[in-house]
Amino acid sequence: MNSVPLIIATILKYAYTRVEAEKLLSVFRLLSDAYFYQQADARMMESIIEERFRHALDTTYYFESLPELIQLAQKSSKGRIYETIHDVSDALELLPVLTLYVPTKLEHIYIATIGTWVRGTINEKILLQFIISAAYRGGCGVSWKGIMKDYSFNHFLQRESRSIQSLIQNV
Structure with a gap:
């Protein structure tokens, strides 16, 4: 399954600027790493993001996007996750x-x-x-x-x- 369009649609649902979109892609990568390499469940993934961005300003869109990004990370293929992230990054550059x-x-x-x-x-x-x-x-x-x-x-x-x-x- 090609999850790139779904990931882009989710990012665009919460991010309006190029900087926000890139930050949400980095959140997706953190979530994917936690899921695949730390066997983190959804609550643990949320905790990782909350801890990472708790002092950052104007980050409500991070937290609003978490349930959907967590689901997308869980549905992704471990063997292709970095390729998928690269493809999403390339697609964002073309917008x-x-x-x-x-x-x-x-x-x-x-x-x-x-x-x-x-x-x-x-x-x-x-x-x-x-x-x-x-x-x-x-x-x-x-x-x-x-x-x-x-x-x-x-x-x-x-x-x-x-x-x-x-x-x-x-x-």
Whole structure:
């Protein structure tokens, strides 16, 4: 059985960014290692992940995904597990990425809101990439398929600088 599509679907159910997807793949690998090489049951696998990520911020999606990732690890073939993980990693690399330039780090709830909208509007298998830059105060920038659009306040001020200068000089 080719479990790669199931693993990708599960990862995309909980992860909206490329970084989150890669982290969930590493969680899947940890679970698989625990199951195959430590004979860990589901509770022990959960404990391993909880211990590993208990101090990490914005990791609720790790814990929400655990039941499904544990089941997938248990259904995987020990002899092919690393090949499967490699195939999933390759498949994740091929997914489209929408890059958003934002002024500050966003909490996961906002990432999930944006991700849900993007997947419902643009592509159900899209991953987000957030780049933090103070240059995007009062807005954001968007990059899709090599085209960059700047919707920041700074860009607006630069674009309208002559009109603004004229307005100020005429007051």
